[in-house]
Structure formats: structure tokens, C-alpha cells
Amino acid sequence: MRNEHRGRGFGRPGGWQQADLPDPADVPDWFAGRLPSDWFTGSPVIEIDRDEIVVVGELPISQPEKPAESESGADEAPADKVPNATKEGAIARFRESTRPARMQIANEAQQRYGRSVAWGISVDGQRYLFTHLAVPVMTRLRQPERKVLDTLVDSGVARSRADALAWTVKLAGKHAEAWLEELRGAMRKVDDLRSEGPQGL
Incomplete structure (x- = not known):
């Protein structure tokens, strides 16, 4: 059951939440139950303020198969380094294939918590944010x-x-x-x- 709006007391409303907004304390739990299990590797990082919930998940990505090693002795990229083109392709695939579902989840979260939802992904240690708020x-x-x-x-x-x-x-x-x-x-x-x-x- 959702928390009722808190009454205003003396002083400034504490912390990162406003007294007239739904309590976001269970946001990570809600997203843990709502997000498809195959979207991200592990639990996403969720950041919350008074205006927005930002969900950033680690994108599962596999290395492309490499040709047999050449005998030329030329320097090769580190084995664990994901090529930029592979990352860009994975990002584009995730963004387009999950768009309808992300919009539906964002609408549900906005109804529940009174905040917009923005999405991002993390690939090979780099973070990429999709459209998110710039609040004046x-x-x-x-x-x-x-x-x-x-x-x-x-x-x-x-x-x-x-x-x-x-x-x-x-x-x-x-x-x-x-x-x-x-x-x-x-x-x-x-x-x-x-x-x-x-x-x-």
C-alpha cells in the first residue's frame, strides 16, 4: 500500500524527498520486481530526486568472435576490451527493442511515485543516459x-x-x-x- 502524503511540519522537509510527494523509499524494490530479468546484468543503479528517477543498468554484452591469431606479431587490442562498434550496436538494439516496455514501466512508476523516469545503461565501465530531465x-x-x-x-x-x-x-x-x-x-x-x-x- 502506498504511503499517504505526509503533513507539513516545522522546518524544511528533510532529505531528498518532498512532503507533498509519495515516499520513494521502496523504488529499488518496485523496479526489482517490475523490470524484465534479462535486461540487465545484476540490479540496476537507481538515483532519485524530487523530479526524476534515473535507472541505469549494466547491459549484458558478448565479445564478437575473433579470427585466428596472425603470425605477423602486430599488436592486438586487449582480449577483454569491447570494440566501440559492438557497444554502439548493443546500445542501439537495447534502446529500440525495449522502448515500448520502458515507456509502460515509466508511466506506471510516474503514477506511483509522482516523478518522471529516465533510463540509461552501463557498458564496459562507461555510462550512457537516454533522454532525461533538465529542470530549470x-x-x-x-x-x-x-x-x-x-x-x-x-x-x-x-x-x-x-x-x-x-x-x-x-x-x-x-x-x-x-x-x-x-x-x-x-x-x-x-x-x-x-x-x-x-x-x-
């Missing part, structure tokens, strides 16, 4: 912050203030990922405590 975020900046963005634009690092802001967010996230994950964990604990309420009442 409005903010107000004072002159010192605007100068930072304008410097990035004037130097050619970014094409616009919006592009510069996205660049700085990516940079901050890259260098603070461990701290951000610790913060998310702490906020999830606050969410759990808030939902349980005081004991003995």
Missing part, C-alpha cells in the same frame, strides 16, 4: 555572485549565466560528494524520526 531552477543572486557567473561567461568557460551556474553546481557536487551523501543520510534519519513521532503517545 530559479534563483536570485547579488552582485558578487553575478560577477562569478559573468567571469565564467567572459572567459569562455560558460556560454551564459545559466550555463555558468550549472557548471559551478557540477563542480561543487564533484568536490563535495562525500559530504553531500553524509548530509542526505542525516536528513533521511530526520525524515524517519519525524514520521514515527514521539514514543509513548
Whole structure:
């Protein structure tokens, strides 16, 4: 049974979930039961925020048969390296052959969790995302912050203030990922405590 919308309490809604959205805690379990077993190798990686669920699975891919070894002594590609053309073909095959089923699963998940679903695959250590959201975020900046963005634009690092802001967010996230994950964990604990309420009442 789905969780009811939580009431708003004091302070900011904790963690990565909003008080007025369905609880996404069982998203991995739902996808584990809903996804066809032959799509991915192992369980997919699932990332969730307030707007989107991103599902990235390891694509099973086999090496093409190689001709008999030549006696020329020429250097050959490593035995475990998947040729780019093979990866591209596997990606195209998966994307086209699973499109109707992925759309159906995404619609069901959106009805259940109130978030869009994006898909991606991982092949030979590389990650490929299909169409996913680019959500506009409005903010107000004072002159010192605007100068930072304008410097990035004037130097050619970014094409616009919006592009510069996205660049700085990516940079901050890259260098603070461990701290951000610790913060998310702490906020999830606050969410759990808030939902349980005081004991003995």
C-alpha cells in the first residue's frame, strides 16, 4: 500500500524527498520486481530526486568472435576490451527493442511515485543516459555572485549565466560528494524520526 502524503511540519522537509510527494523509499524494490530479468546484468543503479528517477543498468554484452591469431606479431587490442562498434550496436538494439516496455514501466512508476523516469545503461565501465530531465531552477543572486557567473561567461568557460551556474553546481557536487551523501543520510534519519513521532503517545 502506498504511503499517504505526509503533513507539513516545522522546518524544511528533510532529505531528498518532498512532503507533498509519495515516499520513494521502496523504488529499488518496485523496479526489482517490475523490470524484465534479462535486461540487465545484476540490479540496476537507481538515483532519485524530487523530479526524476534515473535507472541505469549494466547491459549484458558478448565479445564478437575473433579470427585466428596472425603470425605477423602486430599488436592486438586487449582480449577483454569491447570494440566501440559492438557497444554502439548493443546500445542501439537495447534502446529500440525495449522502448515500448520502458515507456509502460515509466508511466506506471510516474503514477506511483509522482516523478518522471529516465533510463540509461552501463557498458564496459562507461555510462550512457537516454533522454532525461533538465529542470530549470530559479534563483536570485547579488552582485558578487553575478560577477562569478559573468567571469565564467567572459572567459569562455560558460556560454551564459545559466550555463555558468550549472557548471559551478557540477563542480561543487564533484568536490563535495562525500559530504553531500553524509548530509542526505542525516536528513533521511530526520525524515524517519519525524514520521514515527514521539514514543509513548
